[in-house]
Amino acid sequence: MAKYLLLKHYRGAPAGRNDVPMDRWTPQEVSDHMRYMQEFADRLVETGEFVDAQALAPEGLWVQYGGQGRPPVTDGPFAETKDLIAGWMAIDVDTPERAYALAAELSAAPGARGEPIHEWLEVRPFMSEPPTIEE
Amino acid sequence: MSSPVDEALLRTLTPRVLGVLVRRGAEFAAAEDAVQDALVEALRTWPTEPPRDPQAWLVTVAWRRFVDATRSEAARRRREERVKDEPAPGPVPGTDDTLQLYFRCAHPSLTPSSAVALTLRAVGGLTTRQVAAAYLVPEATMAQRISRAKRTVSAVPLDQPCDVATVLRVLYLVFNEGYSGDVDLAAEAIRLTRQLAAVVDHPEVAGLLALMLLHHARRAARTTPDGALVPLAEQDRSRWDTTAITEGVAVLQAALARDRLGEYQAQAAIAALHADAPSTAATDWVQVVEWYDELVRLTDSPVVRLNRAVAVGEADGPRAGLAALAALDPALPRHAAVAAYLHERDGDLATAARLYAEAATRAPHLAERDHLTRQAARLNTAREAR
Numbered sequence: 001m002a003k004y005l006l007l008k009h010y011r012g013a014p015a016g017r018n019d020v021p022m023d024r025w026t027p028q029e030v031s032d033h034m035r036y037m038q039e040f041a042d043r044l045v046e047t048g049e050f051v052d053a054q055a056l057a058p059e060g061l062w063v064q065y066g067g068q069g070r071p072p073v074t075d076g077p078f079a080e081t082k083d084l085i086a087g088w089m090a091i092d093v094d095t096p097e098r099a100y101a102l103a104a105e106l107s108a109a110p111g112a113r114g115e116p117i118h119e120w121l122e123v124r125p126f127m128s129e130p131p132t133i134e135e
Numbered sequence: 136m137s138s139p140v141d142e143a144l145l146r147t148l149t150p151r152v153l154g155v156l157v158r159r160g161a162e163f164a165a166a167e168d169a170v171q172d173a174l175v176e177a178l179r180t181w182p183t184e185p186p187r188d189p190q191a192w193l194v195t196v197a198w199r200r201f202v203d204a205t206r207s208e209a210a211r212r213r214r215e216e217r218v219k220d221e222p223a224p225g226p227v228p229g230t231d232d233t234l235q236l237y238f239r240c241a242h243p244s245l246t247p248s249s250a251v252a253l254t255l256r257a258v259g260g261l262t263t264r265q266v267a268a269a270y271l272v273p274e275a276t277m278a279q280r281i282s283r284a285k286r287t288v289s290a291v292p293l294d295q296p297c298d299v300a301t302v303l304r305v306l307y308l309v310f311n312e313g314y315s316g317d318v319d320l321a322a323e324a325i326r327l328t329r330q331l332a333a334v335v336d337h338p339e340v341a342g343l344l345a346l347m348l349l350h351h352a353r354r355a356a357r358t359t360p361d362g363a364l365v366p367l368a369e370q371d372r373s374r375w376d377t378t379a380i381t382e383g384v385a386v387l388q389a390a391l392a393r394d395r396l397g398e399y400q401a402q403a404a405i406a407a408l409h410a411d412a413p414s415t416a417a418t419d420w421v422q423v424v425e426w427y428d429e430l431v432r433l434t435d436s437p438v439v440r441l442n443r444a445v446a447v448g449e450a451d452g453p454r455a456g457l458a459a460l461a462a463l464d465p466a467l468p469r470h471a472a473v474a475a476y477l478h479e480r481d482g483d484l485a486t487a488a489r490l491y492a493e494a495a496t497r498a499p500h501l502a503e504r505d506h507l508t509r510q511a512a513r514l515n516t517a518r519e520a521r
Contacts, residue, residue: 023492023511030509035361055504058496 003051003092004099006106007122010058012083017118018111025112033117036109044091044102051090058084090126099123140181144189145174146326149260152193154232161201163239164285167257169201175262233258234334238297241305242288249284250305251312256281258330259323269318299335303343303399306331310347321351332386341390342400348383349406352376364506368415380410401430420450437467445473453480471497472507479514488514 022030044050061076078084089106093099103121111117149170156166173196177189186192240254252270255261261269267277310324328344356370365371387403405426412418427443430436440463448456456477463470475490491511498504 021492022508023488023495024515025512026516027509027513030505030512031361031363034363034505038361055501057499 001092001094002096002099002128003090003126004096005122005124005126006089006091006099006103007124008086008088008119009122010084010086011080013120013122016107016120018113018115019117019119020112022111029110029112029114032110032114037106040106040109041089044089049091049093049098049102051092053087053089055087056085058086096125099125138182138185140178141189142178143326145177145193146260146323147330148190148193149174150233150236150258150330151190152197153236153257155194156197156201158232159198161198162289164282164289165204166197166201167285169197169204171256171263172200173197174260178262231334233330237302237331239288239291240284241302242291243298243301244287244291245284247305247308249280249287250301251308252277252281253284253288254305254327255309255320255323259327261318261323265318269312269320299337299340302331303328303339307343307399310350321347321354325351338390338393338395339397339399341386342397342403345383345387345390346399346403346406348379348386349403349410352379352383352410358502362502363509364502366506367409372413375410383407384410396429396433398430398433401426401433405430415449418449420446424450437463438469441467441469441473445476448477448480453477457481468497468499469494475507475510484514484518488518 022033025033041050041053059077061074062078064073064075066073091099091102093102100123103123107119107121108116109119152173153166153170156169157163161169170193173193176196177186177193181189236258237254240257241250245253248270252266255266255269256263263278263281264274266281267274270277272280306324306328309327310321312320325344325347328340328347332340332344352375353367353370355376356372356374357365359365383403384407387400387407390400391404405423408419408423408426423446424443427439427446430439431443441460444456444459444463447459457474460470460474460477465471471490471494475487475494478484478490479487488511491507491514495504495507495511498507
C-alpha cells in the first residue's frame, strides 16, 4: 500500500474542459456536485482506501521568522498569480494506477449542465518509511 | 450474555465519583486520571459483568487505580495506610463538589480548548478517545491537552469564589461545536448545563439552557439529508421538536421573571420568538429587534450588531437593514452574506449574486460555503432566465 495526495487547486492548475465558475451553475448542479464528492469519499471509506479529506479557505498569508525577539513577518494577501490549493484527499492504495484512476473519477464530478468538470488534479505520492527488509 | 453499557449513567456518575476521590484527599489531577481509567474499565467489563451498584463499583475501581498510580518509594508508607484505611463508598458528594468541579474545569487560567476538553472528560465522563474524535485531533494530542490543563488547575484553591460566566462560556462552546464522530456534543452540552442548573440557582444558567433547547429543537430541520444547510426562513417548522421548545420557553420565562437579564436570556428570548412563529413572515420582528438592542447593550458585540441588521431588515424593510449594516466593519465575518441577503430583498439581484459569491469565498464552514454558492447560483440562474 502507498499513500497519495490528490490536490485540488483554486488557481494554478491548467483549466479543465468544463471550466465554468460554480456561481454560474444552477443550484441543482451545485448540489449534485457536492453529493458526488461526498459519495466518492464514502465509497473510498468502504473500500478501505480513504485516509483524509480537507478543504482550505482561499485566503491566507505568507509568514516568516522575523528574528530573535521579533514578531513573525507576514506578507499578504496572496498575489493573483500564486498557485492556490483548495483542498485535498489522501488515499492509501495498492498501485499508482489505482491512484490515477481514483483521481480521474474525482475529476469526473459533474459541473455546469451536469457534465464532468474534467478538472486537473495534482497526484503526489507520500514519501514512505524505509522497508524493514533491506536486501 | 452481554448488554450495552449505559453510557448516560456512566457520564452522570463521573463527577460524583471524582468528587468522592477528591474528598478522600486524592489530588485532583491523579484522581481524575483514576476515574478515567475506571470509566474505560467499565466500558470494557460491564457488558459481561454488570455491577449491582454502578457508583460503588466506579469508586472502588477508581480508588484502587489512584492508589496504584501513586505508589512510589516515597509514598509507600502513606499509601499502605490509605489502603488499610480505605473508606467505604461514602454518601453522594454534595452539590458543592459538582459545582467546584465545573469551576475548576472552566478556570480562567485555561485556554478555551483546554477548558472544553477537561470539562468534557472530568465533568462529562467522556473518554479521551471520544473527546479526541469529537474535535478531530489524534487521541495522544487530546490526552496531552487534558493533562496539561490539569497541571494548570491543580494548584487552584477550591474555596475562592468563582464566576459562573466562565463555566457558561465553556458549555456554550461545546454546544456550538454540534456533533462529529460518535459523540453528540450539543446533547452533551445540554446535559451538562441541565446538571449545572440543578446545582446553581442563576438566571443566566437557565438562560443558556433555554437557548440550547430552543436551538436544538430546530436540528432536524436545519440540514437536508445530504448535509446542506437550510436557513431559518426555509426550514420546515413542523419538524421542530415541540417538546424541547416547550421546555426551553418554560425555563426562559422562569429566568426572565427573576428580572436579572443577561446575554444568554436575551439570545434565548430571540430564539423563543422564532420558535413561536409559524413562518418568517409571521415572526414578531419588532420584538426581535428590541431583544437585539438589549443584546447590543449587554455585549456591545459587532456580531450581534450584524444579526440586528438582519432583524431590522425584516422589521423595517431591507433599506433600513442596509442602513444599519452601513455602520459596521465590512471585514466582519458574514458581513457579505448579510449584505447579499438584504440586497436581494431590496430587489438588486446583480449585487446580491456578486456578494453571495464573495461571501462564499470567506465562509468559515464547508456547509455554509456550499449554501452561499448555491444562493449565488440561484440568483444568476434566475437573472439569465429573464
